[in-house]
Amino acid sequence: MRVAALAGGVGGAKLASGLEAALPDGGLSVIVNTADDFELWGLHISPDLDTVMYTLAGIANPETGWGIKDETFDSLGMLGEYGEDTWFLLGDRDIATHVLRTERLKKGESLTAVTGGLSKALGIPSRVLPMSDERVSTMLDTPYGRLEFQEYFVRRGQRDEVLGVELRGIENSRPTGEVLEALSGAAAIVFCPSNPVVSIGPILAVPGMRDALADSSAPKVAVSPIIGGKALKGPADRMLSSLGHESAAAGVARMYAGLVDGMVIDRADEGERAGIEALGMRVLVTDAVMRDEADRARLAYEVLGFAEEISGSSGRSG
């Protein structure tokens, strides 16, 4: 069984690692948001690709979900001694990733090829795929002014109200051949519990991506990143509200209406089942919080089972 997952950072990476554990080696392709990529000290940093890659390689920092475990920060300390503003926490091992990525991109390799090479070297059996090889930048309008995503997210600690989102460059992006292949060959497509605005949103906004999803006959299942009205991690809840969406599992479902066949929601949101079903979606109510690796695998099995159930009931040969 081949599965394609759409993912942003920490939450998406967790479910992706559960899916990897649940599938035979090579069965999983993770299509990752790259709209929060940015340059720092001339290095090309892809925060979501890194988080997915480190998580699937089993080297992610278990405390934070991002970065590398047992990381040191001597490079960053030295950058500070040189008078640099060290707002973005670059670990020493992490820097190696950015240095290699930057060098290989400069040499003309695509981000897809670079990511494939790095993932393979780390022993990852799944395919980690940037949503696009073109550069897209998430720009956020806030009362503080216009902010690049990482400035909002890391530098200013997500304290600004998000009033608007621009995906700069999205019109010139397109899904890579690898992404299209992953989608067309998938027996199930999973929207991971990532921020629907700034993680899954940019993936869906790549011109041609929605068509590719529509063309696939595979069941499509989304896992809500909002539980009890709150994001488990990050600013998705406040961002949904300030952008006029509902910070609720049903609100996420509405954003995915017409795109997914089923929503996986937490027991805390049982009450939203009817509202989501009214959108024409099937609903799986379960424990959607991933506290540890066992949770990730369990949730992944449930998601895959749910997809299979949808596939069977709709007569699809997923």
Place this chain on the structure above:
Amino acid sequence: MRVAALAGGVGGAKLASGLEAALPDGGLSVIVNTADDFELWGLHISPDLDTVMYTLAGIANPETGWGIKDETFDSLGMLGEYGEDTWFLLGDRDIATHVLRTERLKKGESLTAVTGGLSKALGIPSRVLPMSDERVSTMLDTPYGRLEFQEYFVRRGQRDEVLGVELRGIENSRPTGEVLEALSGAAAIVFCPSNPVVSIGPILAVPGMRDALADSSAPKVAVSPIIGGKALKGPADRMLSSLGHESAAAGVARMYAGLVDGMVIDRADEGERAGIEALGMRVLVTDAVMRDEADRARLAYEVLGFAEEISGSSGRSG
């Protein structure tokens, strides 16, 4: 008193730090070989500039003379995990230097400006000056084939016989305005005990450098890097021999004939005094080995005193 010193890596940096200690703040300009600069993983590495800079900043590794003390190597370890050949020992703090240098050069800053910025941030009172802002590459002919300097020096551990030296790009290089100013304003010019072929040699080979030295009326004094026929560090002795020079203080003196007024040699080489004086040079015999900081300062005072003596005796107003 303003002093200009010509230096390569470890040996040169040691005397430069002694000179800095012996002079009032801002009195020293170190003109540094950059012909062994190279690119690794897209980073612009300037080994000699770094050694001089770290030494003058008081953060050099006292065991090796190069690199930073208490350095960690997690980035390099990760580069190894990515399958990279980690023959060049890049420390985590050291990488910060290369990342910033690379970024600033890409932005259009000159190597001189970049080095000035980094040195200032590290609190160095002296001026650390690349010999030139143009790229020069030392290529060595060996029985193993043609090698870039760092390949010969680090990767292959200096085990190959050096049969020829090419300074690629030297014809397009020129001394920077800062270098010319340092030379013209100096009351003494010191050739540090660096390799005369691949450290001092490239500096002297920059078109216009010998003229600038000749135009200066300051006494010029060289400290022999060869003691008792051997290089204290590095392959200078073998390199001198294989290239047809004499691996001796007198051999070094011959290479600097017409350029310097005096040679500082070790007591072990007292027997070479007459031969060197026959070249028209004054000779200072002293303890030329720098074991610790006290040695560096002592040797620096002696070198400056020797220069002053030469200046006085020749009627120069140094």
